[in-house]
Amino acid sequence: MTETVLAASAAAADPASGLALDDALAAVRRALGDDPERIVRAPEPGGNVSDFAGRLLPAMIRPAHAGQVPDVVRAFARPDAPPLHAVSTGRNWGLGSREAAHDGAVRLELDGLDRIRELDVEAGHAVVEPGVTQLRLTSELTGGPRMLNVTASSGHSSVLGNALDRGVGLRRQRTDDLVGLEVVLPDGEVIRVGWWPGARSAGLPTAGLAPNPYGLGPSLLHLFTQSPFGIVTAGVVRLLPRPEAQRVLRLAFDRDRLAAAVDELRHWHVQGLVHGVLKIYDTTSATTYGTAGGPGGYLTHIALGGTAAVADAMTGEVRRRADASGLFTSFARSDQEPPAADDVVARVVEHGYAGSVAHHEEMLRSAVGRDAELVDGEGGGWIFFLPLVPFTGRDVTAALRLLDQVHEETGIRPGATVNALDADVIDLVVSLRFPREGTGPRQAHAALDRLYELFGAAGYLPYRLDVDHGDWAGRLTDPGALALTRRLRDAVDPHRVIAPGRYV
Ligand SMILES: Cc1cc2nc3c(=O)[nH]c(=O)nc-3n(C[C@H](O)[C@H](O)[C@H](O)COP(=O)(O)OP(=O)(O)OC[C@H]3O[C@@H](n4cnc5c(N)ncnc54)[C@H](O)[C@@H]3O)c2cc1C
Numbered sequence: 001m002t003e004t005v006l007a008a009s010a011a012a013a014d015p016a017s018g019l020a021l022d023d024a025l026a027a028v029r030r031a032l033g034d035d036p037e038r039i040v041r042a043p044e045p046g047g048n049v050s051d052f053a054g055r056l057l058p059a060m061i062r063p064a065h066a067g068q069v070p071d072v073v074r075a076f077a078r079p080d081a082p083p084l085h086a087v088s089t090g091r092n093w094g095l096g097s098r099e100a101a102h103d104g105a106v107r108l109e110l111d112g113l114d115r116i117r118e119l120d121v122e123a124g125h126a127v128v129e130p131g132v133t134q135l136r137l138t139s140e141l142t143g144g145p146r147m148l149n150v151t152a153s154s155g156h157s158s159v160l161g162n163a164l165d166r167g168v169g170l171r172r173q174r175t176d177d178l179v180g181l182e183v184v185l186p187d188g189e190v191i192r193v194g195w196w197p198g199a200r201s202a203g204l205p206t207a208g209l210a211p212n213p214y215g216l217g218p219s220l221l222h223l224f225t226q227s228p229f230g231i232v233t234a235g236v237v238r239l240l241p242r243p244e245a246q247r248v249l250r251l252a253f254d255r256d257r258l259a260a261a262v263d264e265l266r267h268w269h270v271q272g273l274v275h276g277v278l279k280i281y282d283t284t285s286a287t288t289y290g291t292a293g294g295p296g297g298y299l300t301h302i303a304l305g306g307t308a309a310v311a312d313a314m315t316g317e318v319r320r321r322a323d324a325s326g327l328f329t330s331f332a333r334s335d336q337e338p339p340a341a342d343d344v345v346a347r348v349v350e351h352g353y354a355g356s357v358a359h360h361e362e363m364l365r366s367a368v369g370r371d372a373e374l375v376d377g378e379g380g381g382w383i384f385f386l387p388l389v390p391f392t393g394r395d396v397t398a399a400l401r402l403l404d405q406v407h408e409e410t411g412i413r414p415g416a417t418v419n420a421l422d423a424d425v426i427d428l429v430v431s432l433r434f435p436r437e438g439t440g441p442r443q444a445h446a447a448l449d450r451l452y453e454l455f456g457a458a459g460y461l462p463y464r465l466d467v468d469h470g471d472w473a474g475r476l477t478d479p480g481a482l483a484l485t486r487r488l489r490d491a492v493d494p495h496r497v498i499a500p501g502r503y504v
Contacts, residue, residue, distance in 0.1 A: 020080035021058055021106070028061055031071035038062045038112075048097035049368055049379045051441040052467050056103035058082050064112050066129060066182070066233040072108060073231060074188035076497050083499035084108050086231045088130035088161025091154060093368070094384030094431065095165070096467030096502070097376050105499035111158070113233060118197060121146045124239045125179065125197060125211065130160045130232060134357050146239035147355025149177050152348055154364045155357035156372040160235045164225050165464055168419060168427050170303070170352040171240060171276040175225065179213040180236035183224050186493035194221035196236060211238065226464070226503040229492045240355070243275075243305035248334040248350045249318055253327050254297045258400070259393030261327045262418070265300060266391050269423040273318055276303040276353050277427075278420040281345060282400075285415030288433055290344030290366025297329070301346070303353040367433075381434035383444055385414070385451040387460040389426040395460070399428055402454045410447040428460070470502040 021041075028039055039061055045054040059082075063069050076084055085105035090098030098107065114131030121144050126137060135155030138148050149169035151162055163174040180194035192199075192206075194215065199207035213221050224230050253261040268274055279301045281289070286299065304314045315333055322328045339346030344366050347359045364372060368379035389399045396418055407413045412432055419427040430451060434444035445468070452469055455461070461476055462469075474482060485504055 017080045017082060017104075018058075020078060021082055024075045024078060024081045024106075025059060025061075027075035028072050031075065032061075032063060032068050038064065046098070047376050048099050049093050049376050049381065050096065050383045050466065051381055051436055051444070052096050052099055055099050055101075055105070055467075057100075057107060058104060059106045060109060061106060062109045062112050065115075066113050069108075069110075069113075069184045069231055069233050070188040070190055073184050073186065073497060076106070077187060077495055079495070081497075082106050083496055084231065085499040085501065086110060086130075088158035088164070089133060089156065090161075091157040091372065091375070092161070092165060093153070093375055093379075094382050094466070095386075095464060099467050100499050101467045101470045101502045102499060108231065110231075110233070116140065117234060120197065121239065123197070123209075124241065125236050126239060127180075127197065127234055127236050128159055129234050130158055132159055133157060134159055134360075138355055138357055141239065141355060145242055147242045148237070149174065149240055150352050150355055150357055150360075152352055152360065152363065154372040154375075155360045159237060160232060163235065163237065164227075164232060166225055167464070168277065168421070170349065173421055173427075175222070177237045178221065178225070178235060179211045179238055181221060181224050181232050182234040183230035183232055185230050186495070186497035190233070191230075193224065194219075194236065211236070223488070226501075228498045228501045228504050229489065231498065242355070243307075243311075245308040245311040246303065246305035246354050247311055247315065248346075248353060249300075249302045249304065249315065250330075250332045250334070250339075250346060251300045251302070251318075251322055251328045252297060252330040253300070254329060257327050258298065259397045260325075261298070261300075262391070262393040262396045264321070264325050264327055265302075265420070266393075266423060268302075268318060268321060269391070269420060273304065273314055273321075274302050274420070275305055278302055279349060280418035282416055285417050285429075285431060286345050288367060288415040288431060289348075289363050291342075291346065299346075301349045367431075381432075381436045381440055381444055383432040383434070383448050383466065384464075385430040385432070385448060385455070385462065385466075386464045387428050387430070387455045387462045388421075389428050389460045391420055391422075391424050391426050396426060396428075398458065399455070399460050402451075402458060402460075403430065405454060406447050406450050409450060410443055412443055412447040414447065414451070427463070465502045467502060470500075473503045 041059050043060045083105050085100035086108045087098045089111045110130035113129035115129045118127040133156050134150050149171035151169045163178045167174045180196045182192050194213045195211045196207050334350050344362050348363045351358050368382050370379040389395050403414045415431045417429045432444045434440040
């Protein structure tokens with residue numbers, strides 16, 4: 001146990017902090033009303049699908065609208081009160097779900113803040129609250145000129161929650177979609193950082209008509225992603241223009257061609273033949289996510305689009321290069337050969353590239369065996385490890401070899417999908433699937449520890465952390481940068497109203 005965890009547990013067991021919690025909750029009741037559904041002292045633990053140890057949870061608060069959040073924060077800004085840990089829809093499956101990083105934090109569940117405050121398909125942005133799900137926002141965009149960069153997770157997960165953890169969609173990393181945030185600071189003040197639409201028409205000179213997430217001078221936007229500096233009550237996300245024609249090419253290659261195929265695919269990426277996040281599934285991960293085991297080897301999904309003539313030209317060029325390379329064993333295009341009805345992965349990927357979550361719940365059920373509501377309580381065990389790897393055949397091969405090593409050492413075979421964020425960077429999504437009874441959880445957590453050690457030593461470092469490995473943020477951050485983050489935290493949150501979380 002880390003020092004911070006011990007300190008938090010001690011504070012939670014301390015009668016003085018119990019009294020401070022009662023006082024804080026009384027103040028919250030005065031502000032929110034005395035609704036036992038919205039303010040719960042010592043709630044039942046809900047578990048998490050990764051079987052990380054359940055954190056000591058003194059209370060849970062569910063505000064009904066954004067205006068109540070500053071009241072909650074101010075109620076907890078008192079000596080000895082436990083800190084607050086905010087979640088949006090809390091579906092951070094694989095990294096800890098809705099658990100806090102440490103014992104003793106009061107959970108602030110923001111799924112009740114579910115307004116789409118503004119939707120401008122012409123200009124290309126939406127102002128959403130934390131409880132707005134992918135399903136909700138995409139259903140407003142169906143058939144229109146704009147689309148949301150959706151992730152492959154459930155349609156019932158939060159657009160903003162994912163972006164705040166710097167998640168990855170089918171089109172690009174979600175951080176690229178985020179242009180503005182409304183934040184409640186630890187003293188209860190509400191500020192807006194980045195770009196906010198309508199500021200000009202409201203008489204504020206702070207925002208122009210075109211989005212500029214960085215503003216002028218030091219950029220504050222990402223002070224609040226992966227961050228304990230504030231609680232987010234709304235955000236501005238960009239909506240991508242929908243191309244006239246879109247399709248997905250599927251190309252298979254054999255295991256022994258991995259390095260050469262990755263280098264070839266990178267070359268296509270550099271030449272502009274790939275739109276969105278190129279994905280390579282190995283057979284273990286495809287089976288894990290619901291596609292019946294194929295012939296063995298890998299399947300690549302490449303999205304492309306534009307006018308119909310551009311899509312045709314790109315398709316022809318990919319086909320020509322694939323044939324010339326001699327590396328690929330099959331080639332299919334979604335407009336002529338749609339994925340088979342039982343090919344869950346290919347269906348999710350194809351619809352996901354086009355901003356639809358129509359098949360996402362099928363993949364979730366294949367992965368963890370349950371619908372979104374029941375994943376944490378009853379789902380099959382699931383853990384993510386998320387390192388970035390250079391987009392070269394050599395590095396991808398070396399990274400996948402480390403997975404073989406983990407398999408040999410622990411008996412758990414990790415699944416992996418290779419996601420090219422751009423022509424240089426791979427987001428390697430490593431999943432550990434395990435039975436939640438017997439030795440399953442212990443084995444899976446030993447495998448996770450090994451993944452951190454082996455990938456850390458190789459220089460393939462994670463860009464998101466799970467609730468048990470927050471100490472890696474300190475290990476993997478430059479000491480000067482870490483010291484500055486701590487100084488900023490002392491300035492922004494001297495009384496530690498917000499829990500430190502996984503990253504600070
Ligand atoms: C089958 C499957 C597929 C998946 N595919 C993907 C994928 O393609 N891409 C991907 O990125 N993930 C994926 N995931 C992981 C996960 O489900 C998603 O990242 C999901 O969007 C996170 O849950 P959420 O949206 O409810 O966010 P939350 O759990 O609500 O939030 C995530 C974290 O952000 C912070 N946070 C949230 N809200 C606030 C707030 N209002 N103020 C301050 N901090 C806040 C907290 O630290 C919180 O723990 C997948 C999971 C599964 C099981």
